[in-house]
């Protein structure tokens with residue numbers, strides 16, 4: 001697939017970081033963009049009007065089940081509307097994520113925080129994906145990208161909750177893949193280490209909770225963190241490729257551009 005025209009993209013977590021970078025790029029292209037974030041972003045509305053993108057911003061806390069039920073219905077309506085334009089491809093990118101609560105296993109006692117991380121990182125993607133698959137039944141090309149993490153593939157001290165949610169994403173992607181939904185490709189994609197507000201959070205986590213902090217401070221100091229706009233460009237390019245989904249558990253660093 002070589003053109004962005006007439007694609008429909010659903011994207012979560014567009015207020016900052018990687019999600020904002022992807023949304024900004026998608027809003028500058030033709031097609032339809034449906035976002036689910038806690039805040040509506042006026043800058044995206046402006047970018048979409050310049051880029052002739054049909055933009056629907058849905059305000060929702062992805063950790064709130066009741067609000068998410070209503071948002072899923074709004075998403076379905078927006079998808080139904082976009083499908084009347086006979087898009088060449090419909091895609092959903094599950095980007096919103098939380099690294100907190102960070103603590104070693106014997107101090108992980110904040111039930112609300114653990115629950116919120118699971119809700120945002122894996123429950124909401126599973127739930128929204130079901131609605132996406134139902135709403136796009138019969139579409140000729142459906143693509144799902146879960147923004148996972150290297151943390152889902154390697155245990156990291158203090159990241160018990162984060163690693164568990166990202167590992168869950170990987171397994172979930174494999175299940176969707178083996179179920180062979182019509183015209184559907186999926187990957188769970190590690191995006192690399194990116195200079196976003198999440199990295200700031202990581203660098204300010206107390207050392208007693210996160211002893212690996214120095215590694216991330218060093219990466220920032222050495223200027224080796226990827227920049228969000230470049231990672232966004234790469235992820236959107238991968239999503240567009242003809243062989244998208246051939247590798248279900250994937251990593252942006254394994255691709256050439």
Ligand SMILES: NC(=O)c1ccc[n+]([C@@H]2O[C@H](COP(=O)([O-])OP(=O)(O)OC[C@H]3O[C@@H](n4cnc5c(N)ncnc54)[C@H](OP(=O)(O)O)[C@@H]3O)[C@@H](O)[C@H]2O)c1
Pocket residue numbers: 012013014015016017018019020036037038039060061062063064094095096097098099120147148149150190191192193194195196197198199
């Ligand atoms: N940065 C990295 O180095 C890195 C590495 C590996 C994987 N990742 C993954 O990449 C994705 C994006 O990360 P990032 O670095 O861009 O993170 P970020 O800067 O912290 O941004 C996270 C986004 O998720 C949204 N979000 C969080 N909780 C939400 C909720 N309850 N409801 C709705 N939206 C919510 C945030 O919105 P609010 O502004 O409303 O909080 C924000 O838009 C995440 O899944 C992360 O795990 C990042």
